[in-house]
Amino acid sequence: MKKHSITRMLLATAILFLTAATSFGQCVIPITDSQPYVEDFEGDGFDCWTVETNGGNWTLLDGTNSNVASFTYENNGDEARLISPTLDMSAIGGATFSFSYAMMGIFENDVLEVSYRSSENDAWHLLGAYSFSDYENFYEETFELENLSATYQVSFLGRGLGGMYIFVDNIEIMSTMGCARPVSLYADEITASSAMLHWSTTGNETSWTIEMSGREYEVDEQPYLMEDLMP
Numbered sequence: 001m002k003k004h005s006i007t008r009m010l011l012a013t014a015i016l017f018l019t020a021a022t023s024f025g026q027c028v029i030p031i032t033d034s035q036p037y038v039e040d041f042e043g044d045g046f047d048c049w050t051v052e053t054n055g056g057n058w059t060l061l062d063g064t065n066s067n068v069a070s071f072t073y074e075n076n077g078d079e080a081r082l083i084s085p086t087l088d089m090s091a092i093g094g095a096t097f098s099f100s101y102a103m104m105g106i107f108e109n110d111v112l113e114v115s116y117r118s119s120e121n122d123a124w125h126l127l128g129a130y131s132f133s134d135y136e137n138f139y140e141e142t143f144e145l146e147n148l149s150a151t152y153q154v155s156f157l158g159r160g161l162g163g164m165y166i167f168v169d170n171i172e173i174m175s176t177m178g179c180a181r182p183v184s185l186y187a188d189e190i191t192a193s194s195a196m197l198h199w200s201t202t203g204n205e206t207s208w209t210i211e212m213s214g215r216e217y218e219v220d221e222q223p224y225l226m227e228d229l230m231p
Contacts, residue, residue, distance in 0.1 A: 027085040031095065036174030037087055041067040048085035056080035056158055061167070071110070071158030071166035082156045087173060090150040094176035096183060097127070097154055098142040100169050105133035108162025114141070115157065118149040124157075133163065142181045145173070182208065192231040198223040 027048030031037050039049075041060055046069075051058050055078030061070040069082060089095055103110060109131045115124040127143045145152075154173070158166045172181070182199035189196040197210065199222060207220040217226075 028088055029085050030088040030091065031173060031175065032091050033175040033177040036172055037085075039084075039171040040169060041069055050083045052081045052083065054079040056160055058082040058156075058158065066169070068167045068169040069156070070168075071112070071156075071160075073158070073160035076161055078160045080158055082158075082168070084154045084171075087152040087154075088150045089145075089148040089152050089173075092148065092175040092177065095145045095148060095173055096142055096176060096181045097145050097171075097173050098140060098181045099156075099171045100138040100140045101130065102134060102138045102165075102167045103130065103132055103163060104135055104165040104167075105163030109133050110161050110163035110166055111157075111159040112166050112168075113157040113159070114143075114154070116145060116147075116152065116154045118147045119151040120153075124155060127154075131161075138167070138169065140170075142183045142185070144176070144183050187226075189225075193229050194225060194227045195229065196223050196225050 029037055029048070046058075046060060055075060056071060056073035057080050058069055058071055060067050071080060071082075073080070097116070099114070101112060103112065112130045114127045114129070116127060117124050125147075128141060154171075156166075156168050174181070182201055182205070184200040185197065186199075187195040187197055199208075207218065208222070210217045210219060210224065210226070212226065213230075
């Protein structure tokens with residue numbers, strides 16, 4: 001029986017600078033049905049990641065004993081793209097890409113664009129764009145990837161438009177033949193204490209683990225009515 005988590009994590013407000021991003025252009029990481037790619041920016045930090053800067057920068061920050069990648073800048077319009085190692089996905093038939101993110105702003109919000117490319121000569125293909133401010137929470141997104149290749153990369157483009165920070169963490173790219181993450185998660189029928197959760201699967205999953213506010217719920221049906229929520 002296959003399961004997977006849908007996670008919502010808290011973001012600490014106290015942040016400490018650790019180190020600047022460094023480019024490593026020669027890494028190639030294979031992904032197989034049994035071997036996903038996971039990056040939480042602990043340990044080697046930005047090892048094998050590269051930063052293309054146009055005024056902005058991506059750095060490592062420490063928040064509540066856990067590193068996150070953070071976009072910062074000086075002038076409105078500054079940009080920087082954080083690019084993953086080269087991922088060899090030629091051995092798998094499908095893959096999902098998940099990550100967590102948060103954004104901080106007061107009067108204006110910055111923009112985070114998430115993209116992929118099949119090779120270094122390929123154009124970046126947009127998967128999603130975000131612009132908001134939430135001082136307390138990380139959000140998780142999952143996409144099903146297309147055009148898999150032996151020279152695949154994903155990236156996070158930060159664009160400064162008057163906000164404060166963009167944070168990215170907990171990146172996972174895995175074969176859909178494994179315990180693939182659900183995609184297209186959304187909620188409707190929302191009341192003060194309940195919400196109907198919907199998602200799509202990319203593999204043969206028949207059960208899931210929903211993690212909410214530190215508690216885990218084992219479910220074997222979808223959509224699922226989450227009840228007894230705090231207003």
